[in-house]
Amino acid sequence: MRVLVVGAGSTGGYFGGRLAHSGRDVTFLVRPVRAAQLQAGGLRIVSPHGDVTLQPKLVLASDLDAPFDVVLLAVKSFGFDAAVADLAPAVGPHTMIVPLLNGMRHVDALVARFGEQPVLGGLCKIAGDLDGEGRIVQMTPTHEVAYGERDGTRSDRIERLDATMRGAGFDARLSPAIEQEMWDKWLVLATLGGICCLMRGSVGEILQAGGREVIDRFLDEVAAIVTALGHAPKPALLQGARGMLTRQGEIQTSSMYRDLQKGAAVEADQILGDLLERGQKVGVQAPLLHAAVTQLAIYSKAA
Numbered sequence: 001m002r003v004l005v006v007g008a009g010s011t012g013g014y015f016g017g018r019l020a021h022s023g024r025d026v027t028f029l030v031r032p033v034r035a036a037q038l039q040a041g042g043l044r045i046v047s048p049h050g051d052v053t054l055q056p057k058l059v060l061a062s063d064l065d066a067p068f069d070v071v072l073l074a075v076k077s078f079g080f081d082a083a084v085a086d087l088a089p090a091v092g093p094h095t096m097i098v099p100l101l102n103g104m105r106h107v108d109a110l111v112a113r114f115g116e117q118p119v120l121g122g123l124c125k126i127a128g129d130l131d132g133e134g135r136i137v138q139m140t141p142t143h144e145v146a147y148g149e150r151d152g153t154r155s156d157r158i159e160r161l162d163a164t165m166r167g168a169g170f171d172a173r174l175s176p177a178i179e180q181e182m183w184d185k186w187l188v189l190a191t192l193g194g195i196c197c198l199m200r201g202s203v204g205e206i207l208q209a210g211g212r213e214v215i216d217r218f219l220d221e222v223a224a225i226v227t228a229l230g231h232a233p234k235p236a237l238l239q240g241a242r243g244m245l246t247r248q249g250e251i252q253t254s255s256m257y258r259d260l261q262k263g264a265a266v267e268a269d270q271i272l273g274d275l276l277e278r279g280q281k282v283g284v285q286a287p288l289l290h291a292a293v294t295q296l297a298i299y300s301k302a303a
């Protein structure tokens with residue numbers, strides 16, 4: 001299967017790099033600056049699972065002229081519209097698009113652009129970042145990708161995708177309920193990103209500073225919204241999320257918080273603003289979520 005990875009950053013570079021290193025046919029759609037960096041130093045992964053350096057196959061949007069079997073979409077939400085325009089020539093009648101972005105808004109946008117058929121569900125769990133040299137640095141051992149047909153069907157094509165993804169040096173999983181998993185991940189991530197950005201610390205730091213009640217209430221607000229929208233998390237999922245989000249000493253942060261710390265653009269609209277808006281439409285009040293959205297809007301204006 002020919003795989004086009006759109007975005008050779010923290011997630012696309014990591015999972016695409018592992019796929020390429022395992023012998024899969026992977027090409028990265030990149031822009032000129034990243035292309036030059038990768039041509040000069042290779043695609044470099046620094047990881048608790050072992051470092052990798054490889055010379056990846058690269059393509060610029062201007063040279064993309066034929067469909068791929070799989071498009072793995074791994075850009076930030078604020079680069080999404082431009083990336084979709086760039087990748088469009090890679091989408092043919094049999095292409096599967098696997099988005100790894102956080103949130104849900106991109107799914108509707110992909111369907112609006114390409115139709116229902118090519119768009120699968122997808123998510124990834126990893127704590128990754130790019131360092132000053134453009135290396136992909138994995139900060140914890142978790143490296144998981146899940147994907148599936150959005151209606152849960154076990155189709156021939158999803159089995160082919162599964163065969164390509166499995167055994168490539170990360171945890172790959174075909175999910176029979178990927179849409180719910182994406183909502184579940186959004187619930188956890190919106191809460192984690194929201195509390196870290198609002199209170200400027202990791203979970204452990206927030207707890208140490210006396211923020212337990214804020215965490216609990218933030219999670220309750222987000223859970224109330226996703227439940228009102230018809231995507232209620234299972235009790236065990238919610239319990240597990242609350243456990244992680246209130247664990248003393250927990251060093252977990254989110255990619256959005258790491259971006260905030262660097263003074264970079266944040267995916268506030270996609271991860272928090274969209275959730276707040278959807279909640280308002282179904283009449284759920286979420287003052288803490290609203291505070292986080294407001295605070296990041298001020299940050300984004302100044303950044």
Ligand SMILES: NC(=O)C1=CN([C@@H]2O[C@H](COP(=O)(O)OP(=O)(O)OC[C@H]3O[C@@H](n4cnc5c(N)ncnc54)[C@H](OP(=O)(O)O)[C@@H]3O)[C@@H](O)[C@H]2O)C=CC1
Nearest residue numbers: 007008009010011030031075079083101102126127128255
């Ligand atoms: N980082 C993490 O730990 C996690 C991130 N996520 C989610 O994954 C998604 C991707 O995030 P992440 O990988 O961290 O983002 P990064 O910023 O690290 O990487 C995004 C990459 O996309 C590239 N890009 C943007 N637009 C285009 C385009 N038009 N054509 C080609 N390349 C393009 C950028 O390249 P350029 O250099 O040209 O700007 C950049 O290298 C986000 O939604 C995030 O929330 C999910 C789980 C964990």
Ligand SMILES: CC(C)(CO)C(=O)C(=O)O
Nearest residue numbers: 124125126189253254255
């Ligand atoms: C869930 C988490 C924290 C790790 O995958 C994430 O998605 C992020 O940091 O953006």
